[in-house]
Amino acid sequence: MEQGRWRMRTAKPVQAQADLAALALFRLLLGLIGLFCWPQPIQAEDSSLPLEPAEANYLRPSEACPGELETLVTGLLRDLPTYSNLVAGRTVGRIPPPEWPFGGVLLVSLPDYTPIDLASRTFSDLPPADPDTQQVFFTTLERQYVREESVLLQHYHWLFLTPSDRGWQMVFMYSSVGPYPASARPPSPPQDSTYGITGQAVRLWLRDCRARSVYPVESGETGR
Numbered sequence: 001m002e003q004g005r006w007r008m009r010t011a012k013p014v015q016a017q018a019d020l021a022a023l024a025l026f027r028l029l030l031g032l033i034g035l036f037c038w039p040q041p042i043q044a045e046d047s048s049l050p051l052e053p054a055e056a057n058y059l060r061p062s063e064a065c066p067g068e069l070e071t072l073v074t075g076l077l078r079d080l081p082t083y084s085n086l087v088a089g090r091t092v093g094r095i096p097p098p099e100w101p102f103g104g105v106l107l108v109s110l111p112d113y114t115p116i117d118l119a120s121r122t123f124s125d126l127p128p129a130d131p132d133t134q135q136v137f138f139t140t141l142e143r144q145y146v147r148e149e150s151v152l153l154q155h156y157h158w159l160f161l162t163p164s165d166r167g168w169q170m171v172f173m174y175s176s177v178g179p180y181p182a183s184a185r186p187p188s189p190p191q192d193s194t195y196g197i198t199g200q201a202v203r204l205w206l207r208d209c210r211a212r213s214v215y216p217v218e219s220g221e222t223g224r
Helices: 002-036 069-092 197-210
Strands: 102-108 134-146 149-162 169-179
Touching: 069 102, 069 134, 069 149, 069 197, 149 197, 169 197
Parallel strands: none
Antiparallel strands: 102 134, 134 149, 149 169
């Protein structure tokens, strides 16, 4: 009986030693986990190191509207699809969908600055001759809907721009339309498109450019 009681008394210290060993192992594992996984305390910054000023990060840099014609037109034609579709989107809300043929401007060609001698042309609606007025020719590829079918058309634009104290201004624009790809059938006769979708888009872009609200033209965009 005494031997059995001794065994019972000695069992508790053995169990306690096992519990302490398990606790020590658990704490060791926690230490290892904390070393690799737990967030480390934030170290205080060295106040002796100079702080670099944070650079301003503008979503759209503000720059003056280009005074050079080629740089101006590069930015205009770059953004023209977006502006044309914006103008069309404002108009389509007032016209029932079945009667609205405009599907969107997809592409714009490179500009051509070779002027036409206006003295040899008979356009009664042309603005008065001004030596500062510049001529710009470009083409847009547009999608239109004819009898609920998608059709690609090329629009040929003849744009007149003139400089002023407030920046470049749109004077006038002629446009004609032809099939895409080009065929033996000639384009339609030029018509006044100053207040058409593309003409309004040009005016809107020039206004935003004078207000420094368009993205600047990068040096590589002009092809130089």
